[in-house]
Amino acid sequence: MSAHRRRPRVVIAGMGDSGLLTALHLARGRSPVPLSRSGSRATIDIVGISSKPGLLSGQELGTRIARPDVWSRDYWIGFDRFRGLDRVRTVHGTLVGLDTGQRRVEVVRSDCSTVAEPYDVLVISTGVRNGFWRQPTLQTAADIADDLRRTHARLRAATSIAVIGGGAAAISSAANVAAVWPNKNVHLYFPGSRALPGHHPRVWQQVRARLEGYGVELHPGHRARLPAGSGIDHIGTGPVQWSTGQPSAHADAVVWAVGAVRPNTEWLPADLLDEHGFVRVDDDLGVTGHERIFALGDVAATDPLRNSARNRADRLVAHNVRATLRGGHRRRYRPRQHRWGSVLGVQRDGLEIFTPDGRGFRLPAWSIDTVLQPWIVRRGIYRGVRDQEWEV
Structure with missing residues (x-):
């Protein structure tokens, strides 16, 4: 053998x-x-x-x-x-x-x-x-470190940021950017009447309150026209156009998190x-x-x-x-x-985790x-x- x-x-x-x-x-x-x-x-x-x-x-x-x-x-x-x-x-x-x-x-x-x-x-x-x-x-370790630095610097330099998408990645991006830089104008655009369509409806009710508390401006009913080629594979500059008929949106930085996997x-x-x-x-x-x-x-x-x-x-x-x-x-x-799981990641008051039936429990920050x-x-x-x- x-x-x-x-x-x-x-x-x-x-x-x-x-x-x-x-x-x-x-x-x-x-x-x-x-x-x-x-x-x-x-x-x-x-x-x-x-x-x-x-x-x-x-x-x-x-x-x-x-x-x-x-x-x-x-x-x-x-x-x-x-x-x-x-x-x-x-x-x-x-x-x-x-x-x-x-x-x-x-x-x-x-x-x-x-x-x-x-x-x-x-x-x-x-x-x-x-x-x-x-x-x-x-990629090498150096390549990855450069990508992380570049993306962070791009957002840090922007005054206005548009996040496009209604899934957890988009929600997390809008919330964390607004929490870290409260003086920036952060806008979240999503196609449905509510975001997080794959989660239980209770989750969006709780997460929406957190977004509004961070000062994120919510724009439901906005379905974006995706840029040609690899336009969503990097932080963009806009304008963002909508297939749902609204006027184009302008921002210094556009985070594409539309779920086009x-x-x-x-x-x-x-x-x-x-x-x-x-x-x-x-x-x-x-x-x-x-x-x-x-x-x-x-x-x-x-x-x-x-x-x-x-x-x-x-x-x-x-x-x-x-x-x-x-x-x-x-x-x-x-x-x-x-x-189910975390949506926003760790925040100042801890980590909130949602169960499949939409109920949340929080792990305290110290833990x-x-x-x-x-x-x-x-x-x-x-x-x-x-x-x-x-x-x-």
Whole structure:
């Protein structure tokens, strides 16, 4: 039996929030799996592939643009700092192809060389691109730090700021910018009668009061005409035009957070994708028609909200990967009807978290840096993070 078969290999394509957590679950204890009917066993060989040299989270956009130093401490973490990844091999590169017959992915590494990574099980978690803060571009730590500084400086220099969009990213951006710079004119434009349409209606009622308290001017019923090309992939200058007939809006800086997501699936064969380019999955998050491929996170067509990342499907996928290797029972994913979690991020009075039924509870400000981040997130969820911070 070959050495490769003696160490089953799991390749995780995409090491954002979902991919990272899946890798941590699989690496925990490196629990052995049977290799044959004879009962021989081996630990799992885990390979993570990422276009970034660390976890660059897509969460809490408002804090990212208004307080990048605070955001970087908790959401921009090098892979070498995760104790749970010590026995996981990470590849810094861009995914360019998948051969399902040969069970291998092709990667162009940061030195421009191309390598093939074989797998026994593949986990697809490459996410989506969405605005300036979620792009699949191959970046170094210095590139990311420059992006964070540039965006913050652009907004700091603006007198008036228009935020376009009705989802959590837009709401968070408007609120945090207004909270950090109370003298700026901050306008939030969204297409419906209320924002946060994916959340329970109770959430918007509470968040709207907070926005108004920060002095954000709300403009419901405004559906923007998107600029051509990559116009929404950076901080714009306007004017913003509306398909709903209102006069154009002008601002020194325009934050596009309209939810025009595009899945990072150009490297995948067409038979894995639905009509919108997302990965088709069954109720166990296995890719339809492919026994040894899974998908989770924003890239997976699980439900209309594609909410598997928020609902901790990383645990389920890790279980199902092991079940696939050892011939066990695979669990089913059950999506929620509403989004849940934080909307505004940490504020001066703490962190408000909303449940799927729209009810909120607040963690006091003192608990964020003393309990939540060091104990619940870094030690509990991330299995231990070494102290070190990126300079922003």
